[in-house]
Amino acid sequence: MGLIAEERAERLMKKLSAIDFRVSIEEFSVGVLNALTDFIPEFNKGRVMMKDEDGIYKCIAWKGFSDDIKYFQINKDEDPIDISENPKIYRNIYNIYRKSLSKNLQEVMIKSGLSEVKISVVVGIFFEGKIVGKSFLESTMDIDVSKRELYVLRFVSKIFSLFIGMKFFQERERKYQRDIIMAMVKALEARDTYTVGHSERVALYSVNIAKELGLDMGDIDRIYWGSIVHDIGKLSIPEYVLMKPSKLSSVEYELVKNHPVAGENMIKDFPWLERIRPIVRNHHERWDGKGYPDGLKGEQIPLEVRIVTIADAFDAMTSDRVYRKAYSLEHALSEIIRLSGKQFDPEITKVAVDVLNRVFPIVKERT
Ligand SMILES: [Fe+2]
Numbered sequence: 001m002g003l004i005a006e007e008r009a010e011r012l013m014k015k016l017s018a019i020d021f022r023v024s025i026e027e028f029s030v031g032v033l034n035a036l037t038d039f040i041p042e043f044n045k046g047r048v049m050m051k052d053e054d055g056i057y058k059c060i061a062w063k064g065f066s067d068d069i070k071y072f073q074i075n076k077d078e079d080p081i082d083i084s085e086n087p088k089i090y091r092n093i094y095n096i097y098r099k100s101l102s103k104n105l106q107e108v109m110i111k112s113g114l115s116e117v118k119i120s121v122v123v124g125i126f127f128e129g130k131i132v133g134k135s136f137l138e139s140t141m142d143i144d145v146s147k148r149e150l151y152v153l154r155f156v157s158k159i160f161s162l163f164i165g166m167k168f169f170q171e172r173e174r175k176y177q178r179d180i181i182m183a184m185v186k187a188l189e190a191r192d193t194y195t196v197g198h199s200e201r202v203a204l205y206s207v208n209i210a211k212e213l214g215l216d217m218g219d220i221d222r223i224y225w226g227s228i229v230h231d232i233g234k235l236s237i238p239e240y241v242l243m244k245p246s247k248l249s250s251v252e253y254e255l256v257k258n259h260p261v262a263g264e265n266m267i268k269d270f271p272w273l274e275r276i277r278p279i280v281r282n283h284h285e286r287w288d289g290k291g292y293p294d295g296l297k298g299e300q301i302p303l304e305v306r307i308v309t310i311a312d313a314f315d316a317m318t319s320d321r322v323y324r325k326a327y328s329l330e331h332a333l334s335e336i337i338r339l340s341g342k343q344f345d346p347e348i349t350k351v352a353v354d355v356l357n358r359v360f361p362i363v364k365e366r367t
């Protein structure tokens with residue numbers, strides 16, 4: 001097996017820990033597969049099959065097979081491969097499959113290279129106690145697996161499933177969070193017809209500016225969600241104030257001005273929204289310190305907030321408001337430039353103007 005076990009184990013751990021948890025489950029699975037086949041080079045193939053809502057197992061990631069493997073889809077009731085939390089070893093899996101699968105699937109197995117597999121280590125992927133998928137580490141070599149190697153293989157397969165299971169859990173959790181946030185934003189937009197699509201457009205503008213500035217994926221994700229939620233505090237403003245076409249009284253204006261703080265109060269009990277709190281609270285701060293609620297100045301305002309501020313103002317300018325019509329793109333951009341160094345960070349403004357000019361038509365079309 002070449003390198004000594006400890007060295008290889010260390011290399012494996014390094015590779016696994018380098019896999020980015022924020023990528024899709026498909027990309028993530030490929031990363032895990034690569035790390036593991038590198039750990040045990042004799043196992044030159046692998047695949048992850050996840051069960052969909054209809055109980056069909058589909059390959060979502062593979063290594064060493066042709067792309068035909070994606071047509072290898074098996075109904076859970078027809079699948080002859082028995083799985084548990086402990087890895088099982090199958091020899092000549094093609095012969096086992098062949099007995100219970102259709103001619104069509106047998107052809108897919110030949111085309112994809114699955115028919116050449118001599119040995120498979122299979123382990124179930126579990127989520128909340130239920131089987132959600134299977135991971136396979138496979139080889140076309142007729143390896144005589146020693147007891148010690150078997151032990152290593154079992155251990156490795158277990159890591160495989162745990163990692164995929166963890167990722168699955170994370171995606172599920174994210175979906176719930178997304179649904180909750182979206183429900184809140186929809187509730188907001190239902191009251192204030194003038195802001196329909198505002199949050200989403202601000203998110204798209206902000207993300208594009210952030211990318212141009214070279215921010216990393218974690219920051220971009222935070223900016224996206226912060227933009228989606230930034231005006232959530234407007235739920236606390238009475239509808240008649242939101243929709244009032246004429247000048248607001250000072251009391252009404254105070255109610256409007258309070259929406260960033262109200263928004264922060266609304267999300268403060270959700271620990272997973274902690275990271276976007278500054279965007280919600282401070283998106284009406286100004287570079288010259290004349291904004292609200294904290295009167296932060298210059299770089300006291302977090303970078304991601306300074307980005308969202310420009311995107312927010314730009315979308316407000318280019319949308320119809322209850323009290324005025326939308327500005328043209330040129331007019332809005334000249335306003336943004338005029339307010340550079342006053343309302344907005346001058347450095348970000350330079351980048352943002354180019355980005356907004358480029359993405360405005362695309363974003364308007366999409367939302
Ligand atoms: Fe706002």
Ligand SMILES: [Fe+2]
Nearest residue numbers: 198230231312
């Ligand atoms: Fe806004």
